[in-house]
Amino acid sequence: MLRLYRILLHLYPSAYLNEFAEEMTSAFREAERDCLGLNLKVRAMFCIREISGVLSGALREQIRYPNRRLPMGRFDMRSFRFPRATIVLMLMILFGVVVAIERGRALSIQLAPGGTVPLAWWPAFTAALALVTGAGVTGYGILFLLGRAGTQRIASIQTDVSGDRES
Amino acid sequence: MSLYDISVDDIYMERLSLTEPVLMVLLSLAERPRHGYAIIKDVEQLSGGSVLLSTGTLYGALQRLLERGWIEGVKEEKNSRDRRTYRLTSRGRRNLQREFERMKRLTKLASIRISRSEA
Numbered sequence: 001m002l003r004l005y006r007i008l009l010h011l012y013p014s015a016y017l018n019e020f021a022e023e024m025t026s027a028f029r030e031a032e033r034d035c036l037g038l039n040l041k042v043r044a045m046f047c048i049r050e051i052s053g054v055l056s057g058a059l060r061e062q063i064r065y066p067n068r069r070l071p072m073g074r075f076d077m078r079s080f081r082f083p084r085a086t087i088v089l090m091l092m093i094l095f096g097v098v099v100a101i102e103r104g105r106a107l108s109i110q111l112a113p114g115g116t117v118p119l120a121w122w123p124a125f126t127a128a129l130a131l132v133t134g135a136g137v138t139g140y141g142i143l144f145l146l147g148r149a150g151t152q153r154i155a156s157i158q159t160d161v162s163g164d165r166e167s
Numbered sequence: 168m169s170l171y172d173i174s175v176d177d178i179y180m181e182r183l184s185l186t187e188p189v190l191m192v193l194l195s196l197a198e199r200p201r202h203g204y205a206i207i208k209d210v211e212q213l214s215g216g217s218v219l220l221s222t223g224t225l226y227g228a229l230q231r232l233l234e235r236g237w238i239e240g241v242k243e244e245k246n247s248r249d250r251r252t253y254r255l256t257s258r259g260r261r262n263l264q265r266e267f268e269r270m271k272r273l274t275k276l277a278s279i280r281i282s283r284s285e286a
Contacts, residue, residue, distance in 0.1 A: 020229075020230065023202075023251060024203070024222045024223075027204040028222045030204040031207060050222060052221070054223040057224065
């Protein structure tokens, strides 16, 4: 149980862990020791209480400090950079798909000359692509400007009127 | 009489959501300084077993109270690596006192209203 407790503690932000992890583990160890002689139901309730307490506490602390990230181990993407080669490859694939669709459309016209000609798809596709790209660039621009302006830092400033009054 | 008949001092009272666990922690520390596990045991005893604090809940409450300066932590002489004793500061004691004044007013108001509705 202590092992599981220690693992769950890693869900807290690192600053919180530096401050309280040892104390929490010590208190948990004492509480667990006191629980050993008691019946199964009490021990089960103790385990549930501790696990839910740590999970809700970790969630609360992560919400209080949204700029701190959950430790994701090898899934952590902090150092990940999207490779430029991937963008080139994706554009090549997109080009291939566009050519294939256009060839298919030409074939359908060729095989059914008297039938209805399918509408050209590319104006709508281009418009949608432009719209999505525009929205993405605008969103990124807003976030970038907010980050430069330090808006989130201003929001996190605590105004403690009574604290000033007392000091 | 209204619950919101507030004095000038009350205007400056720090707002901290005094949930039941936080209130019990403050009550426990009002008697004397205690370390984490001692607070858990004392709160259990104080509430007659109805409030059982987990370590996660306790340390969340302690952190908020430390940030507000309502309590302070003191390292114990022996085994100081992982143990700290917490005690109520003068600010914390004053705010706790005010909170109980507010609760008293609420209780008084409630008893007036209940007796009025019974009559």
